[in-house]
Amino acid sequence: MKKIISDFLSEIDKRNSHEPEFMQAVREVTDDLIPYIVSQDIYHGKNILMRMCEPERVIMFRVNWVDDNGEIRVNRGYRVEMNSAIGPYKGGLRFHPSVNLSILKFLAFEQVFKNSLTTLPMGGGKGGADFDPKNKSDGEVMRFCQSFMTELFRHIGPNKDIPAGDIGVGGREIGYLFGQYKRLKNEFTGVLTGKGISWGGSLIRPEATGYGTVYFAEDMLNYEGKSTKGKSVAISGSGNVAQYAAEKCIHLGAKVITMSDSSGTLFDKDGINENKLSHIMYLKNEKRSRIHEYLKKFPSAEFFENKNPWNLKCDIALPCATQNELSYKDSKMLIKNGCFCVAEGANMPCQPGAVKEFKLNKILYAPGKASNAGGVAVSGLEMAQNSLKYSWTRDEVDQKLKEIMINIHKSCLEYGKQKNYIDYNKGANISAFIKVADAMLAQGVV
Numbered sequence: 001m002k003k004i005i006s007d008f009l010s011e012i013d014k015r016n017s018h019e020p021e022f023m024q025a026v027r028e029v030t031d032d033l034i035p036y037i038v039s040q041d042i043y044h045g046k047n048i049l050m051r052m053c054e055p056e057r058v059i060m061f062r063v064n065w066v067d068d069n070g071e072i073r074v075n076r077g078y079r080v081e082m083n084s085a086i087g088p089y090k091g092g093l094r095f096h097p098s099v100n101l102s103i104l105k106f107l108a109f110e111q112v113f114k115n116s117l118t119t120l121p122m123g124g125g126k127g128g129a130d131f132d133p134k135n136k137s138d139g140e141v142m143r144f145c146q147s148f149m150t151e152l153f154r155h156i157g158p159n160k161d162i163p164a165g166d167i168g169v170g171g172r173e174i175g176y177l178f179g180q181y182k183r184l185k186n187e188f189t190g191v192l193t194g195k196g197i198s199w200g201g202s203l204i205r206p207e208a209t210g211y212g213t214v215y216f217a218e219d220m221l222n223y224e225g226k227s228t229k230g231k232s233v234a235i236s237g238s239g240n241v242a243q244y245a246a247e248k249c250i251h252l253g254a255k256v257i258t259m260s261d262s263s264g265t266l267f268d269k270d271g272i273n274e275n276k277l278s279h280i281m282y283l284k285n286e287k288r289s290r291i292h293e294y295l296k297k298f299p300s301a302e303f304f305e306n307k308n309p310w311n312l313k314c315d316i317a318l319p320c321a322t323q324n325e326l327s328y329k330d331s332k333m334l335i336k337n338g339c340f341c342v343a344e345g346a347n348m349p350c351q352p353g354a355v356k357e358f359k360l361n362k363i364l365y366a367p368g369k370a371s372n373a374g375g376v377a378v379s380g381l382e383m384a385q386n387s388l389k390y391s392w393t394r395d396e397v398d399q400k401l402k403e404i405m406i407n408i409h410k411s412c413l414e415y416g417k418q419k420n421y422i423d424y425n426k427g428a429n430i431s432a433f434i435k436v437a438d439a440m441l442a443q444g445v446v
């Protein structure tokens with residue numbers, strides 16, 4: 001088996017060796033999937049995983065725009081259309097200076113598995129640009145979004161490819177992107193998700209990824225006869241996912257002790273309550289400033305510059321910032337400090353060494369493709385509401401989100417249950433693979 005896996009990886013490596021994040025995401029599924037595929041006659045010998053590792057299409061384009069000083073700026077835009085076996089391409093757009101093809105291919109690859117787990121009919125894609133929205137005026141962000149959409153619009157559509165937000169792309173950016181699409185096509189359609197409520201958005205979509213991550217952590221804990229109530233929670237990030245993960249933890253009676261951003265970690269030993277969280281939301285969403293400004297209002301908190309939260313004592317860790325933000329060393333420290341549950345709000349935040357360590361120590365560990373699937377799941381519900389030309393209430397959407405997270409938990413158990421440990425990663429990988437693979441087999445070699 002080892003040889004089959006290493007032969008497969010060296011074949012993938014030949015085409016993609018210069019894309020480390022993408023190779024990492026592929027490696028992360030092969031140990032689970034290849035033995036499973038080999039054991040199943042219907043999948044063996046059909047090169048299905050190899051086909052899943054090659055994007056169906058990659059679009060790469062120039063994005064020119066003019067800044068407030070009249071200077072002409074050039075960025076690079078992308079859309080990776082990874083797999084459309086079970087539905088139109090679906091996945092977010094990321095605007096961050098680190099964006100490159102490797103990062104977007106890893107995200108698109110993960111998205112295929114994640115979307116499959118939601119049970120909704122969505123294929124996988126991801127896109128974005130190396131544009132940095134930090135320190136840009138609203139006008140600059142708008143002009144960038146309009147220029148980006150002026151190329152992207154010809155490749156997307158409500159039954160073709162439906163982008164949404166990710167790092168650096170929130171409600172403001174989705175608004176500007178939607179406005180330009182509508183203007184170019186003269187069509188009001190559900191071509192993007194994460195829209196504003198008055199123009200086709202779904203209630204709970206902004207909350208969905210963070211809420212869903214906490215629902216999943218709660219499902220894992222409940223299964224072991226535990227709960228989040230009264231537990232201390234370390235959260236990284238202070239963007240969309242982190243904010244609503246924190247809100248749901250507070251609602252469930254847990255104590256949120258950290259949040260962070262790219263400048264460092266905020267530690268509030270008294271707990272970040274609803275009032276303090278709304279100040280963080282103001283600082284990050286409206287003022288668009290650094291998280292350490294929190295100390296001006298709540299001086300008893302501490303700020304650790306350029307540090308992540310993982311050396312602080314907590315029961316539950318929710319990495320909600322970015323890929324590879326939690327190292328092997330961090331995992332050792334978390335385990336040493338008594339952490340017993342890790343649920344990924346971000347995509348691939350735990351490095352492979354950390355994941356291995358969590359499994360070895362039988363820590364409850366949920367991979368992002370399972371635990372952060374609530375965001376894209378509610379995007380799927382937004383698409384359904386757009387098609388129905390109808391909107392569900394907050395409670396209806398929240399209820400559906402909870403049910404979807406419970407079903408993902410069940411799917412993980414089905415294929416991940418070991419003697420005295422649940423390998424949620426393996427469960428998620430196999431369960432997600434089966435649905436996509438069956439659709440690919442049914443549709444022939446295309």
Ligand code: NDP
Pocket residue numbers: 165166167168169170209237238239240241242260261262263320321322323345346347372373375376
């Ligand atoms: P936001 O842009 O709203 O927030 C990102 C947060 O992470 C910010 O606090 C940001 O700090 C921090 N961050 C970003 N890059 C780095 C870095 N290189 N080092 C340290 N901190 C960093 O994004 P989201 O909350 O939407 O996304 C967070 C994660 O969740 C990503 O991995 C994304 O792919 C994933 N995700 C998002 C979903 C969604 O619906 N939005 C759905 C599923 C997964 P700063 O403010 O200083 O930039």
Ligand code: 2IT
Pocket residue numbers: 090091092093111114162163164165166193347372373375376377379
């Ligand atoms: O990583 C993700 O799942 C997202 N950024 C959300 C994608 C979506 O289409 O809602």
